[in-house]
């Protein structure tokens with residue numbers, strides 16, 4: 135396992151990336167857009183007012199704007215108690231984000247996973263999800279639940295999440311399923327060497 139640690143004015147940055155998962159490292163040759171990070175992924179915890187503004191802006195742009203939802207709809211009433219992560223592109227704009235909160239000491243929940251369209255499919259969502267899972271485990275959670283959009287269901291399945299029920303349809307348009315991952319029995323592909 136390699137650990138990348140860096141500091142910026144914004145925050146402390148830590149990311150653990152398994153060497154057995156080279157597909158998680160964005161390939162500069164397949165990233166023609168200058169906004170997509172190349173090399174090791176660096177995950178940032180938003181701290182400053184500017185960080186928070188950019189972080190919520192990404193959530194709104196990816197998860198709400200396509201359905202004509204107003205700014206503010208990208209937040210809920212659990213923001214203050216949640217853990218928030220993002221990945222910045224070379225121009226310091228967030229290209230990936232995700233959030234973790236606890237429903238109980240044993241059960242964590244992931245929400246608001248969002249990767250900018252130009253950065254999708256390059257392992258950034260996986261990097262965020264793995265770090266949220268690591269934090270959930272470290273805090274003692276035994277499972278993680280989430281409501282997955284139908285389009286994202288294969289992504290979560292790839293990470294070991296199983297469908298356990300239905301979940302509300304958002305804006306009469308976006309179907310969701312409830313998924314759960316038992317953190318005590320992570321699939322081999324998800325373990326770091």
Ligand SMILES: CC(C)(COP(=O)(O)OP(=O)(O)OC[C@H]1O[C@@H](n2cnc3c(N)ncnc32)[C@H](O)[C@@H]1OP(=O)(O)O)[C@@H](O)C(=O)NCCC(=O)NCCS
Nearest residue numbers: 247248249254255256257258259260282283285286288289
């Ligand atoms: C879903 C999302 C978070 C995934 O992040 P990402 O960075 O694009 O995904 P990754 O590159 O880390 O993909 C990891 C794996 O999942 C697969 N995957 C990702 N999105 C997928 C999709 N929509 N359908 C099928 N497979 C998908 C990838 O092929 C990859 O598999 P591999 O390792 O076998 O190649 C991101 O695409 C996104 O923000 N989508 C739009 C908003 C959304 O739906 N958010 C989820 C709300 S529940």
